[in-house]
Amino acid sequence: MAKTETSSTSTPAPLSRERILQTALRIADEGGLEALSMRKVAQELGVKAMSLYNHVANKDDMIDGIVDMVVRDIELPRFDLDWKTAMRRRALSAHEVLLKHPWAVMAIMSRINVGPAMLRYVDRTIGCLREAGFSWEMADHAWNAIDSHIYGFTLQELNFPIEATEYAETAESFISYIPPDQYPYMHQLSLYIIDGSYDGLHDFELGLDLILDGLDRLRESR
Numbered sequence: 046m047a048k049t050e051t052s053s054t055s056t057p058a059p060l061s062r063e064r065i066l067q068t069a070l071r072i073a074d075e076g077g078l079e080a081l082s083m084r085k086v087a088q089e090l091g092v093k094a095m096s097l098y099n100h101v102a103n104k105d106d107m108i109d110g111i112v113d114m115v116v117r118d119i120e121l122p123r124f125d126l127d128w129k130t131a132m133r134r135r136a137l138s139a140h141e142v143l144l145k146h147p148w149a150v151m152a153i154m155s156r157i158n159v160g161p162a163m164l165r166y167v168d169r170t171i172g173c174l175r176e177a178g179f180s181w182e183m184a185d186h187a188w189n190a191i192d193s194h195i196y197g198f199t200l201q202e203l204n205f206p207i208e209a210t211e212y213a214e215t216a217e218s219f220i221s222y223i224p225p226d227q228y229p230y231m232h233q234l235s236l237y238i239i240d241g242s243y244d245g246l247h248d249f250e251l252g253l254d255l256i257l258d259g260l261d262r263l264r265e266s267r
Contacts, residue, residue: 083101
């Protein structure tokens with residue numbers, strides 16, 4: 046009996062908001078938000094740009110959507126853990142996730158986002174701090190202090206002009222610009238990096254722990 050030949054051509058997945066946002070996220074990750082447009086997303090999906098408007102209102106709506114997708118991957122604070130442990134895990138997760146999406150830090154900082162993942166993320170963060178005994182005012186200050194460290198450190202890491210493996214070589218090439226008689230402390234620190242006594246790498250967790258320890262003392266004093 047002859048075998049019936051089946052077609053190997055599969056039907057394309059129907060257009061949806063999730064599919065559009067997944068494509069937009071990939072484009073942003075590869076080229077930044079400046080590479081993102083309705084036309085580019087439509088081209089990647091093999092559809093006309095106008096068809097996207099059945100699922101996303103405009104480019105701003107698309108950006109808000111992919112920001113929410115990024116935030117969705119960040120670990121939420123757990124109420125069954127000590128608050129410092131929960132907030133530390135949240136911060137480490139946020140730093141790791143944001144490094145994978147270099148465009149996202151500025152998008153989070155510069156936009157008002159009311160997506161479900163963002164609202165859940167903020168609500169759980171405030172809730173963790175409130176359940177730990179922080180006042181409403183101090184919970185808000187604490188959350189913003191932690192996030193300022195996350196966003197600032199991540200932006201610096203993403204944009205720092207020197208690769209970690211080149212610190213010693215760079216310090217040696219610039220040592221003549223910082224003579225010891227004019228800049229004694231910078232000069233001495235540079236020598237430590239040049240001779241390998243110190244790698245010069247900044248530590249995200251060190252700054253985070255300083256903030257958490259300080260907030261804990263403030264919480265106890267209040």
